[in-house]
Amino acid sequence: MENTRRFCVRVAECRWILPLLFAAGLAFCVIAESGGLLNSYTRFALTTMAVNVILCASLNLVNGYLGEFSVGHAGFMALGAYASAMLTTRLFPQMPALFIPALLAGGLVAAGIGFLLALLSFKTRGDYLAIITLAFLMIVKSALENIPWVGGPRGIAGIPTLTTLPVAFVAAAATLWTIRNLIFSKFGRAVVAIREDEIAANAMGVRTREAKILAFSVSSFFGGVAGALLAHQITFINPGSFDIIKSTEILVMVYLGGIGSLAGSVLGAVIFTLLSEALREFGTWRMVILPLILVLLMLFRPRGIMGLKELPWFLPRRELATRRKKS
Amino acid sequence: MAYFAQQAVNAISLGFLYALIGLGYTMVYGVLTMINFAHGDLFMLGAFVCLLLVTFSPVALPFPVLLILVMVIIGGLGVLIERLAYRPLRQAPRVSAVITALGCGLVISNTTLSISPYSRAMPEVFDDRYFNVLGVGVSTLQVLIIGVSLALMIGLDALIHKSRFGMALRAVAYDAGTVPLMGISVNRIISLTFLIGTGLGGAAGMLYGMSFPVISASMGILVGWKAFIAAVIGGIGNIRGAVLGGFILGTVEIFSVATLPSTYRDLISYSLLLVILIFKPYGILGRAPNIKV
Amino acid sequence: MSALLEVEDVTMRFGGLCAISHCRMTIPAGITHGIIGPNGAGKTTLFNLITGIYRPTEGRIRFQGRDISGQRPSRIALGGIGRTFQNIRLFKNLTALENVRIAYDTQLHYGPMESLLRIGRHRRSEDESIARSMALLEHFGLAGLASLHASELSYGAQRRLEIARALALKPSLLLLDEPAAGMNTAETAILTEFLRDIRSHFQVTMILIEHHMHLVMNLCDQITVLDFGRVIAEGSPAEIRANPRVIEAYLGESAE
Numbered sequence: 001m002e003n004t005r006r007f008c009v010r011v012a013e014c015r016w017i018l019p020l021l022f023a024a025g026l027a028f029c030v031i032a033e034s035g036g037l038l039n040s041y042t043r044f045a046l047t048t049m050a051v052n053v054i055l056c057a058s059l060n061l062v063n064g065y066l067g068e069f070s071v072g073h074a075g076f077m078a079l080g081a082y083a084s085a086m087l088t089t090r091l092f093p094q095m096p097a098l099f100i101p102a103l104l105a106g107g108l109v110a111a112g113i114g115f116l117l118a119l120l121s122f123k124t125r126g127d128y129l130a131i132i133t134l135a136f137l138m139i140v141k142s143a144l145e146n147i148p149w150v151g152g153p154r155g156i157a158g159i160p161t162l163t164t165l166p167v168a169f170v171a172a173a174a175t176l177w178t179i180r181n182l183i184f185s186k187f188g189r190a191v192v193a194i195r196e197d198e199i200a201a202n203a204m205g206v207r208t209r210e211a212k213i214l215a216f217s218v219s220s221f222f223g224g225v226a227g228a229l230l231a232h233q234i235t236f237i238n239p240g241s242f243d244i245i246k247s248t249e250i251l252v253m254v255y256l257g258g259i260g261s262l263a264g265s266v267l268g269a270v271i272f273t274l275l276s277e278a279l280r281e282f283g284t285w286r287m288v289i290l291p292l293i294l295v296l297l298m299l300f301r302p303r304g305i306m307g308l309k310e311l312p313w314f315l316p317r318r319e320l321a322t323r324r325k326k327s
Numbered sequence: 328m329a330y331f332a333q334q335a336v337n338a339i340s341l342g343f344l345y346a347l348i349g350l351g352y353t354m355v356y357g358v359l360t361m362i363n364f365a366h367g368d369l370f371m372l373g374a375f376v377c378l379l380l381v382t383f384s385p386v387a388l389p390f391p392v393l394l395i396l397v398m399v400i401i402g403g404l405g406v407l408i409e410r411l412a413y414r415p416l417r418q419a420p421r422v423s424a425v426i427t428a429l430g431c432g433l434v435i436s437n438t439t440l441s442i443s444p445y446s447r448a449m450p451e452v453f454d455d456r457y458f459n460v461l462g463v464g465v466s467t468l469q470v471l472i473i474g475v476s477l478a479l480m481i482g483l484d485a486l487i488h489k490s491r492f493g494m495a496l497r498a499v500a501y502d503a504g505t506v507p508l509m510g511i512s513v514n515r516i517i518s519l520t521f522l523i524g525t526g527l528g529g530a531a532g533m534l535y536g537m538s539f540p541v542i543s544a545s546m547g548i549l550v551g552w553k554a555f556i557a558a559v560i561g562g563i564g565n566i567r568g569a570v571l572g573g574f575i576l577g578t579v580e581i582f583s584v585a586t587l588p589s590t591y592r593d594l595i596s597y598s599l600l601l602v603i604l605i606f607k608p609y610g611i612l613g614r615a616p617n618i619k620v
Numbered sequence: 621m622s623a624l625l626e627v628e629d630v631t632m633r634f635g636g637l638c639a640i641s642h643c644r645m646t647i648p649a650g651i652t653h654g655i656i657g658p659n660g661a662g663k664t665t666l667f668n669l670i671t672g673i674y675r676p677t678e679g680r681i682r683f684q685g686r687d688i689s690g691q692r693p694s695r696i697a698l699g700g701i702g703r704t705f706q707n708i709r710l711f712k713n714l715t716a717l718e719n720v721r722i723a724y725d726t727q728l729h730y731g732p733m734e735s736l737l738r739i740g741r742h743r744r745s746e747d748e749s750i751a752r753s754m755a756l757l758e759h760f761g762l763a764g765l766a767s768l769h770a771s772e773l774s775y776g777a778q779r780r781l782e783i784a785r786a787l788a789l790k791p792s793l794l795l796l797d798e799p800a801a802g803m804n805t806a807e808t809a810i811l812t813e814f815l816r817d818i819r820s821h822f823q824v825t826m827i828l829i830e831h832h833m834h835l836v837m838n839l840c841d842q843i844t845v846l847d848f849g850r851v852i853a854e855g856s857p858a859e860i861r862a863n864p865r866v867i868e869a870y871l872g873e874s875a876e
Binding site for chain 1 (some may be wrong): 671673692693694697702703705709711712713714715717718721722723725726728730736737738742746747749750766767785786789
């Protein structure tokens with residue numbers, strides 16, 4: 001028993017497992033994509049899983065690490081999806097090489113709006129901030145419905161399929177890497193301090209306004225990137241694809257996996273995607289079962305599977321050293 | 328001028344409906360400082376319960392009986408949700424309860440959607456007639472909406488400011504920790520709050536369904552949440568704020584539809600909410616919560 | 621001796637309630653200043669005014685000669701005023717080390733891009749921040765508890781950690797709000813020695829709110845007595861002890 005535990009700790013603290021997993025995962029994705037290793041349905045589901053990892057980890061930044069409650073993540077997805085799709089369908093069609101800039105552009109548009117939203121609502125928090133994100137989501141949706149230039153309620157069709165499995169996988173890894181590096185820095189610690197006690201954080205010199213704005217901007221950037229990836233995966237988007245249901249799906253992932261934990265975000269996204277695919281045959285009942293899971297989760301395990309704990313793989317070396325309990 | 332007066336009548340009747348839904352949000356918030364995101368969906372369910380009652384009742388139920396039945400059923404459901412989903416979380420972080428409420432709302436709306444995927448027509452509960460007042464067309468229904476809403480609101484105001492229950496309710500809202508020391512059951516007060524608050528929401532759902540005789544499962548999100556906006560604009564937790572917010576929203580909606588394409592309606596109301604919250608983060612009549620350091 | 625902190629005719633009203641009324645105080649650098657007074661006298665309100673949580677209704681607060689009234693709390697903290705809270709406000713779900721590091725972080729100079737790419741000043745600063753924070757915990761006898769969550773620490777350790785966190789800001793003025801609350805006489809005696817050590821080791825000017833008269837009389841160079849938001853007496857411990865108004869308003873009632 002003791003040996004098993006020690007083995008688990010050693011595996012968990014092994015520095016090279018994550019890079020190894022990344023290399024193996026990438027190799028698998030490339031082979032699956034080109035070699036026809038998997039059928040197209042499985043490839044599609046795995047791509048969705050990678051996109052969900054991005055969504056979950058990025059929303060976790062606001063809802064988990066910052067401790068606010070945003071229901072507007074689908075709005076940022078919509079911005080990213082529309083901005084990138086406009087680029088790849090209208091501005092430079094038939095140029096797959098420009099997909100990466102289009103993704104980044106999608107992220108930047110979302111981040112810009114996220115920055116603005118955080119800037120305008122810095123005085124608000126808690127329930128009121130939740131309402132602001134809700135209003136934001138509704139505004140984005142009805143604004144898109146009223147702009148004929150982006151297709152109005154019908155949306156944009158004929159988006160090129162550029163989100164392949166390797167692309168989504170690399171994007172997810174890059175997201176996790178970026179958020180991890182941000183969290184384990186003074187910027188991330190400031191964000192977490194606000195969640196723990198905003199007044200104390202302020203008294204310790206944490207610039208709370210800047211930290212909130214940073215968390216919102218980064219979160220919405222990756223929300224936008226994920227939206228852009230989704231648009232080029234499903235090739236057809238309309239304002240209805242980015243509604244409160246979409247936001248709720250991401251919330252389920254975040255609170256399922258665990259708030260304030262990247263390992264939790266990966267876990268949450270993976271479990272959610274599998275569950276969601278398994279429930280597909282239930283049609284609209286799927287969206288009864290998923291919120292029900294969310295409610296039960298809140299009642300019995302409000303901090304999700306991982307709680308606030310982080311898997312040592314995601315910790316920088318020096319952080320790991322400080323967390324080892326003296327025995 | 329007649330056109331303007333006509334729109335004003337429409338705005339008032341819509342405003343009353345929004346206020347009636349908003350009251351439920353506000354009462355729960357005032358007592359628990361929690362947004363009951365499921366309230367909009369209970370409002371929607373109010374319309375469906377009315378439809379069921381009218382369709383399956385062996386005898387034709389008169390309007391007052393129907394109204395009371397709907398209020399009791401929806402109010403009871405609200406109490407049940409509070410008991411099962413919110414009460415266990417009262418000591419948990421506030422966000423947990425909000426998420427739970429959002430989840431409950433989606434369970435209700437999507438269950439309704441799964442059972443009744445299409446919009447349904449609301450049958451006529453009584454013979455609705457238009458009559459002419461100084462050149463303005465007013466329907467019996469509009470009169471009824473205004474009358475019933477007004478009666479319910481005055482009753483609620485009296486209940487909160489004159490009765491023992493109202494005093495206990497205000498005490499719980501002020502300091503839920505001390506109230507049990509005075510021998511008052513906080514749980515009972517909260518249950519009663521949910522009964523009344525969601526009951527009013529159910530009544531609003533029924534009246535709304537009657538005046539726009541098409542009801543659907545998405546009504547909770549489309550209409551209920553807008554009423555919620557109204558409550559927030561007025562200052563959530565404040566009963567007069569809910570009424571004020573309802574009228575502001577009703578007026579803005581009616582006149583934006585009258586002057587702009589109707590698809591702009593949601594854009595305008597949600598933008599109005601955003602602007603008001605940015606400049607007055609706690610609504611027009613709301614006050615910032617006290618922080619104790 | 622130059623004045624480090626000057627409270628100039630400060631008044632604070634909450635609606636109709638006047639929590640602080642025309643308060644004047646001058647704290648020279650290097651001293652330890654005690655604030656005493658009955659419950660509800662406005663002591664904590666005064667701390668909240670100095671640290672920027674409230675903005676004074678009237679009057680001005682100067683720190684090192686500069687007007688700081690109305691500045692954001694974080695700016696005041698960075699300017700060199702550290703504080704603890706009456707009801708301990710630690711970052712409960714973070715480790716003891718992280719609690720101190722968050723305050724120490726304000727002295728690190730690297731940009732977001734540097735930490736994103738883990739280059740430049742990031743590595744050096746982070747290593748330095750851990751080493752310095754550990755040294756601080758060591759000084760407070762908390763090094764062995766560094767990896768525990770703040771909520772897992774004993775009450776006494778939490779109190780010490782809160783002081784350590786405030787000192788990680790490298791403040792020139794330290795505000796302690798009832799550091800001995802909930803401690804018995806023996807523990808208070810240890811705390812007195814501990815605060816004496818902090819004062820000499822960190823060269824920090826201290827203002828402390830306290831009800832334990834023994835601690836205040838032993839440690840403080842000068843004392844202000846507040847009652848109903850007004851300064852009713854000011855002077856050395858000996859003067860305060862002899863002041864009839866103080867005895868009437870405070871000591872007489874609590875029969876100490």
